[in-house]
Amino acid sequence: MSRTFAIAKRILLQFLHDKRTLILLFVAPIIVLWLLTILLGANEYEPKVAAINLPAGYVSELKNQDVTIVSADEKKAAAMLKDDRIDAVLTLPEDSTTLQVKLEGSNRTHNAAVLSAVADATTDFAKTSRADMQKEIDKKKKEIEEKKAEIEQ
Numbered sequence: 001m002s003r004t005f006a007i008a009k010r011i012l013l014q015f016l017h018d019k020r021t022l023i024l025l026f027v028a029p030i031i032v033l034w035l036l037t038i039l040l041g042a043n044e045y046e047p048k049v050a051a052i053n054l055p056a057g058y059v060s061e062l063k064n065q066d067v068t069i070v071s072a073d074e075k076k077a078a079a080m081l082k083d084d085r086i087d088a089v090l091t092l093p094e095d096s097t098t099l100q101v102k103l104e105g106s107n108r109t110h111n112a113a114v115l116s117a118v119a120d121a122t123t124d125f126a127k128t129s130r131a132d133m134q135k136e137i138d139k140k141k142k143e144i145e146e147k148k149a150e151i152e153q
Contacts, residue, residue: 044066044113045109045110045113046066046067046068046113047067047068047087047088047110047113047114047117048067048068048070048085048086048087049062049067049068049069049070049086049087049088049089049090049114049117050069050070050071050072050076050077050080050081050086050088050089050090051069051070051071051090052072052073052074052077052089052090052091052092053091053092053093053094054090054091054092054099055092055125057125057128057129058121058122058125061120061121061122061124061125061128062090062117062118062121064121064124065117065120065121066117067114067117067121070086074089074091077089078102081102081104084104084106086104087103087104087107087110087111087113087114088101088102088103088104088111088114088118089101089102090118099118099122101114101115101118103115
């Protein structure tokens with residue numbers, strides 16, 4: 001047992017005399033952690049999007065996701081997208097319920113920010129819409145029950 005302590009003592013003393021090892025043990029991790037906080041603590045990108053034919057509730061959900069909404073018609077939005085003044089064009093065609101997303105495409109970070117914001121806004125809008133529809137259904141059920149009670153009297 002004393003031999004183990006002697007070996008451990010010798011190793012610790014060698015560490016104290018070797019400055020490079022001490023720097024690697026204590027200073028290098030601090031520098032790496034500092035660099036990680038700089039990288040991970042960077043501000044998120046706020047995308048600019050042109051919204052065409054979108055419901056007002058959906059547009060407000062996009063704004064809640066820190067998306068800048070640019071008002072434009074289809075031709076102007078396409079020109080802005082081509083000139084890299086906006087990151088995407090969101091369109092809801094008149095005869096469809098499918099949201100069309102046209103991305104600028106040259107910057108992956110911007111594309112990811114747009115797609116993430118659209119996904120989050122869609123989820124939030126769906127929850128809000130479901131709650132509103134359920135309120136309307138409950139209201140109509142109550143009206144039907146009242147009419148039924150009137151008829152039965």
